[in-house]
Amino acid sequence: MKKNHYSRRTLLKGAAASAMAAAFPAPMIWAQEIKDITLRQFGTGVSNLNEVAQKVKEDLGFTLSMTALDSDAVTQRAATQPDSFDIADIEYWICKKVWPTGNLQAMDTSKITNYDKIVGIFRSGKLTPESTIAQGTAPHTVGFTSGPGGTDFVAEESGWMTLIPTIYNADTLGIRPDLIGRPIESWTELLNPEFKGKASILDISSIGIMDAAMVCEAMGEIAYGDKGNMTRDEIDRTMAIFTEAKKAGQFRAFWKTFDESVNLMASGEVVIQSMWSPAITAVKSRGIPCVYQPLKEGYRSWGGGIGLSKNLSGLALDAAYEYINWYLSGWVGGFLMRQGYYSAVPETSKAFMSAAEWGYWFEGKPAAGDITNPYGEKLAGAGDVRDGGSFNDRMGAVACWNSVMDENQYMVRKWNEFIAA
Amino acid sequence: MNRLFTSPNLTGWLLASPLALVLAAFLVLPILMIVVVSFWTATEFSIVPAFSFENYDFLFGSPVTYSVFLNTFKYAAITWAVTLVLGFAVAYFLAFHVRSQTWQTALFLLCTIPFWTSNIIRMISWIPFLGRNGIANSTLISWGVIDEPVEWLLFSDFSVILAFVHLYTLFMVVPIFNTMMRIDRSLLEAANDAGASGFQTLVSVILPLTKPGIMIGSIFVITLVMGDFITVRFMSGSQAANVGRLISNDIALLQYPSAAATAVVLLATVLITIGLMLRLVDIRKEL
Known part of the structure; x- marks a missing residue:
């Protein structure tokens, strides 16, 4: 830091940085130049939050510029325009498509301070030593490569990671308990004629087909080899069952965007549908009962992580590692977990959450008081329990991970036929 | 030269050309481009210039x-x-x-x-x-x-x-x-x-x-x-x-x-x- 440039602002920043250094003895770079660095990050909206960029500027000094895109555009950009970004915030199934292009570089886990604390799902694939590994593109299967410059995936923890996990969650069906009036326990209920004209599924083929597969498997109609990588025959049979249901008037509508799913549920047009966790929160915040119903067949899960462009080197690469270490050090984790997502290193996030928040979101305990999200909106009152319970209950019951199939193009065509049927 | 500029033919062309140019650049050209691209092929990440009837085959099939x-x-x-x-x-x-x-x-x-x-x-x-x-x-x-x-x-x-x-x-x-x-x-x-x-x-x-x-x-x-x-x-x-x-x-x-x-x-x-x-x-x- 140059002596003649002291101001209140730089002093504060310096104090914050020293505090960070004391708390997290990560390799830090003490150079004025780091302030001139801009890292360009792009990804889906879910974790591309401006609050994170602001906090990076405060804590680390450099600039993080964010671009939010939808998952199709993210895939295309990561695969075709490696010069247009420094950090890619992508989902693991996108990584499966993009990593072989060689546009991302492997990360040295010895430079990741909290590597040993990252939850097992992203390392061995097992949440606990007894867990079984779910179907689909499980993150650990595309999480490691053979070494620097590798474009392959290896099964074991090789010391070279493709993506550093950042955010993940377990998805299930959302229901309106007040309009259904009885317990819902299985995915089969989505096609139950009792809810004729009151069901919905999302019209995003790669995710919609997985929800459809969860239903068909639960009905006992189809036994899948791997729901995350279906054969043409399995795709045909799945879509046949859903086309028949569609023609019989089972579905009220299909939704494609977050707000559509919220409106369908809040207006009572639909009482049971595929849904994302923040959408449930949005319905509840209007004072309408809505439950993210845990089902006996398990959850469909997804996870995202950040990867480094192959073009990063020198000081910018050091800054990127610093950013990753900061990401896993807890503040972001706390920010995300207070919205209902999970962080890759939950134990560091604990320091950034109140005991009541930690108990509600992570341990599945009844809320000790009002639970608010980072924006101050109330999500739960005293005594409420999170749908699905604790972290281990929810992430331990994952049946399938979001994935990309070998027969992806065929599946997309079949899905379009289903929509047009 | 002088005669050329006063010729009614030329005046007509000059008067019509701004609109013709605008239409050519912003209507005809894009449509031609769409027609050209419709014969290309695509992989999951990129579009490949080619001359193929694949898209039409699939469409009509x-x-x-x-x-x-x-x-x-x-x-x-x-x-x-x-x-x-x-x-x-x-x-x-x-x-x-x-x-x-x-x-x-x-x-x-x-x-x-x-x-x-x-x-x-x-x-x-x-x-x-x-x-x-x-x-x-x-x-x-x-x-x-x-x-x-x-x-x-x-x-x-x-x-x-x-x-x-x-x-x-x-x-x-x-x-x-x-x-x-x-x-x-x-x-x-x-x-x-x-x-x-x-x-x-x-x-x-x-x-x-x-x-x-x-x-x-x-x-x-x-x-x-x-x-x-x-x-x-x-x-x-x-x-x-x-x-x-x-x-x-x-x-x-x-x-x-x-x-x-x-x-x-x-x-x-x-x-x-x-x-x-x-x-x-x-x-x-x-x-």
């Missing part, structure tokens, strides 16, 4: 294409018929029943008020109105007309066509009103003097003379409905498909060549339809 085109025609035909009847009635009322010019202008402006808000807003505002617990259903129930909410009001072909009619009737009213205003009133008096009834005047005098307006309105409505995708998506709850949605799905999946091929087929279809309509009425002659 899939039963979905035919049902979707049929559906598009269905929406266009029903919307056209309804907007024509409504548009004609409104224009007739404005042109022949409202006597004072001030009132005519005022009422005409009244028709345009909904257009002060965006298309999407006008469309989406139907959703809470028609929904299961919406205003329409609760009103009908409180009147005792129905016992249970009517489901087909929303997310159905009915709601799609309702939204289309609401959005596009004005496109029918304006040109019909315009041609009606140009009808020489003495013709109507002559018909009256010759002993024609009101209905006979309408069918034999007014209707033939308003044909160009009807045709212009029809071209607006049919092209708008056939090219639409967002109304169908929102009002059918994504459950129905038309050609526009086919194209938008392809674009979302980065299948630009396939989207271009569909667009080319749609363009050809619309041009043929309009060509047939112009066969019936020579707009240029009658204007």
Whole structure:
């Protein structure tokens, strides 16, 4: 830091940085130049939050510029325009498509301070030593490569990671308990004629087909080899069952965007549908009962992580590692977990959450008081329990991970036929 | 040299060239580009320049294409018929029943008020109105007309066509009103003097003379409905498909060549339809 440039602002920043250094003895770079660095990050909206960029500027000094895109555009950009970004915030199934292009570089886990604390799902694939590994593109299967410059995936923890996990969650069906009036326990209920004209599924083929597969498997109609990588025959049979249901008037509508799913549920047009966790929160915040119903067949899960462009080197690469270490050090984790997502290193996030928040979101305990999200909106009152319970209950019951199939193009065509049927 | 500049030929070319250049750059060139791309092929990440009939093969080989085109025609035909009847009635009322010019202008402006808000807003505002617990259903129930909410009001072909009619009737009213205003009133008096009834005047005098307006309105409505995708998506709850949605799905999946091929087929279809309509009425002659 140059002596003649002291101001209140730089002093504060310096104090914050020293505090960070004391708390997290990560390799830090003490150079004025780091302030001139801009890292360009792009990804889906879910974790591309401006609050994170602001906090990076405060804590680390450099600039993080964010671009939010939808998952199709993210895939295309990561695969075709490696010069247009420094950090890619992508989902693991996108990584499966993009990593072989060689546009991302492997990360040295010895430079990741909290590597040993990252939850097992992203390392061995097992949440606990007894867990079984779910179907689909499980993150650990595309999480490691053979070494620097590798474009392959290896099964074991090789010391070279493709993506550093950042955010993940377990998805299930959302229901309106007040309009259904009885317990819902299985995915089969989505096609139950009792809810004729009151069901919905999302019209995003790669995710919609997985929800459809969860239903068909639960009905006992189809036994899948791997729901995350279906054969043409399995795709045909799945879509046949859903086309028949569609023609019989089972579905009220299909939704494609977050707000559509919220409106369908809040207006009572639909009482049971595929849904994302923040959408449930949005319905509840209007004072309408809505439950993210845990089902006996398990959850469909997804996870995202950040990867480094192959073009990063020198000081910018050091800054990127610093950013990753900061990401896993807890503040972001706390920010995300207070919205209902999970962080890759939950134990560091604990320091950034109140005991009541930690108990509600992570341990599945009844809320000790009002639970608010980072924006101050109330999500739960005293005594409420999170749908699905604790972290281990929810992430331990994952049946399938979001994935990309070998027969992806065929599946997309079949899905379009289903929509047009 | 001097003679060259004063030649009427050159002046004509110079006067026409700005428009010709603008049209060439912003209309002809993009369409040519779409046609070219429609013969390319695509992988998951990139489009590959090629000369291949793959996109057209798939398009014409899939039963979905035919049902979707049929559906598009269905929406266009029903919307056209309804907007024509409504548009004609409104224009007739404005042109022949409202006597004072001030009132005519005022009422005409009244028709345009909904257009002060965006298309999407006008469309989406139907959703809470028609929904299961919406205003329409609760009103009908409180009147005792129905016992249970009517489901087909929303997310159905009915709601799609309702939204289309609401959005596009004005496109029918304006040109019909315009041609009606140009009808020489003495013709109507002559018909009256010759002993024609009101209905006979309408069918034999007014209707033939308003044909160009009807045709212009029809071209607006049919092209708008056939090219639409967002109304169908929102009002059918994504459950129905038309050609526009086919194209938008392809674009979302980065299948630009396939989207271009569909667009080319749609363009050809619309041009043929309009060509047939112009066969019936020579707009240029009658204007």
